[in-house]
Amino acid sequence: MTATEPRSATAPPRRTRRAARRPGAGARLLGVVAGLVLLGAAVGVQSMDMAEGELSDPITYTGAKGENVDAQRFTVRLDSFSAARSVQTSTATLGTDNLFLIVNASAKSSRKPYHLGQPVLVTADGKRFDATDRIDRSLTLANTWVQPDIWVSGRFFFEVPASVLAGAGVVFGLPPAAGPVEPYQPEVEVDLGLDEEGARKLAASPQDVFSTVRK
């Protein structure tokens, strides 16, 4: 405060002025430092600012294969996965130039019944593959009601190039709803735990025909 005080019209003796200024210089330096710190903090806080769209992003609960991942509204467990060259349904055998990835999952809900949506395969470089539409939804877990505290199991089918498997994960969520989009929807992301080696192994030995026909 003394540093910014207006000088009195009658100049004080030199000594007192000096004595008054010295702590002022220190305070000024402190002020500059504090200002810089605050400025830095302000810049730092900006980096925590949510990017466009992040505000409406889903809340993702992550887990590993075989774990029960609780997403509050529902719990999903990715039990296992396998690869196949073709999938046999009751009407046809579907081939592919890529690879069918069959994901076995279990789910239960917490309070009310839900249907799960078709999952999405997220690759290491951020590409998102929807579960294939070539295999009817009725053959997938998306067709089953997921009820409170009752575990149900089923499969999901992806059709993806073998090259995207390394580092990929599967995201389970609720099906897209009509009308206004609800923010912060829960979703479960499970890493398949495939490194380069594991992905190559999986892609190298796919099952010839995966049959969905119950015997």
Add this chain to the structure above:
Amino acid sequence: MTEPSGGSSDKPRRPVVVPVIALTALTAVGVTALLGGLGEAPDELDTLGAGAVLDQGQYDTKFVETRVTVVPPESEFQDEKRFLEMVFDVTNKGDETADVGLPAPKPEQAYLSAGFGASLLKITPAFGKDAGPFVFAQAKGGETRQLQPGVPARVIVRYQLQENQPPPEKVSFEVAGFEFSPDFNSDIPRWQMITSEVGDKFLPEVKARVTMTVKKGAAT
């Protein structure tokens, strides 16, 4: 005696020309700038044919061919169906699965979809309402409506031909492009058709015109 006068008459000539040109050029640029700059000349769009490749932003598209396909009857009570098929090789360059889409009935509705098919505009000749279009991507031993990211797919757009209706000689259409831009409502960037606002309508900007002769005989 003549030398000094000749020298003096030569000297001023050189410095005059350069500033005059400079001044003229500067004035021309200034006047142009004041009048709002050079207007962009309307692009003369090339007409692409079969085999041409177009970068649509979201998709890399090759216009393969147009042909007539005969689909055998599924049972003895049905007749065989004939389709006019437009064949495309499409690679989805986005990061997410895209829809094969459907050509919009009106150009002003096309921008509502980011599906590939919606970018096909003003398909001529026009086919009847019940003729289609049917759009799908070929998958080994089946069909799909999905264009997976980075995976090339063969997309078929079909119109059914009536009995005894001769297929057209050639088919032409316009193609729109897509850009990854913030959504109007949520600001989240997504693939959208490039449009220009005309009146109260959003009309797609035409990226290319395509004319393909309809292949004959090679029908399967």
